[in-house]
Amino acid sequence: MTSQTEQTAPAKVERRRRAAYAALTLALALSQLWAFAAMRDLYPFAAWRMMSGGGEVREGYAYFIARGESASGETVDIRPARLTDALYARTWGLVEATVGNGSFRLRRPHPANAAALRQAGGFDKLPRGARVPELLRAWGEIYNEGIAPDSPRRLRAVRLDAYRRAGGRDTARDELTDTWSVEL
């Protein structure tokens, strides 16, 4: 037989549980509706915009290829998505944002970026891809880790090439627009 206290406790627990579910549902619903109405992602609120840019994808956009140069002079595909696999599908977003100086556009940038902004005299005066060399150096160091210092496979330079898409069935007409390179 169940005692009186044992019977009332679950009812109280149930009520509290239902209140928590109501609050959770409301929070999720409001955040989802806001993100949908604004069509904007604001972490952790996601507007589900997967593959929504169909009408906007036209010729003339930029894409990037990262390459390394080995000690033996060979050009190597360094596959950055594998170097920092935690980023996986986000690596191209990192590169696009770094080339566009995204980390300088913040309301509260990193102190080093704020100092660089002041030194340059404003965002518009910054060179395109101001932090790209640091990114390339980091990739190069990660790639070289575990490769013997005298190995011909070791990278001596890392390069990022920016291309403008010309359209068509292949990349033959695409134009090289920018290159960043660092010696390791």
Add this chain to the structure above:
Amino acid sequence: MALGVVRAGVSGVFLVSVLLTDFTNLGRLPVTLLRPAGFMQLLPWSLYEAVMTPRGMFSLMCGTALSLLLSTAGWLTPATTKTSALLVLFYQGLLRNLGHFNHDEMLGVYYLLILAFAPCGDGFSVDGLLRRGRGRERLSEFAYGYPVLLMRALMAWAYFSSALIKLRSSGAGYFSPDTLPALAVRHSLDNLHDTQFRYAFYLFDYRAYTTPLVALVVAWELLFPLALFSKRARRCLLGFGVVFHVSTLFVMNIFFPHFLAMYLVFVDWRGVAARLRGWRGRRDV
């Protein structure tokens, strides 16, 4: 039990993902590349400085993996589901501070948050085993069923709103024969994606079929809420979803493994358990 299996599944997916990822290399990227957005802006730069080092990232990995391991096993569940949700929320935010806001893991992050508020340690858990024989209060069916329903509804909303956003942002232009080839080629040009498939370029030869294909995908997204109500529709919609997500890997070099894994919330786990019991009973006879 179903809620317990969902807890183990969702936490387990993130646990495997964390264990297979090299956190220390991420810590070698310069902190000056970070672009904190949303709630991540509220955190101080000193925290990012401390975390974005090989040692900091390794510590984050160990803490997250331990918490996820415990929440997968269902041990100290009320605490570990909350720490798992918070740590994964922070880690996923950190990744999006560097790259762009992609949606693969977001549904799983929401699921972890829901589980943090749900009695998901009562069944299919170490906590449940430890409490066995000690007598415990069993909550109503609603308390165990509602979180799963909420998770299903979130997935249905994700697909449904994705279709609406496509139509809102591009209108009828989204059904242009160029949409699919252009989107697919865009993700097949660089060497910054996980995979380097070039099948996208063949799509130009099949432009006559791309409009119906895109229309089919948008229709599937719009119809996905039916999975909440009909078992038969669920089977078709989830089956189509598997084919769709796998095909985007080959055609667009985009894959949503976490999103796909979250289909587990639509599995009738009680039915699976009953079938397993029946199968075991027949084998014992």
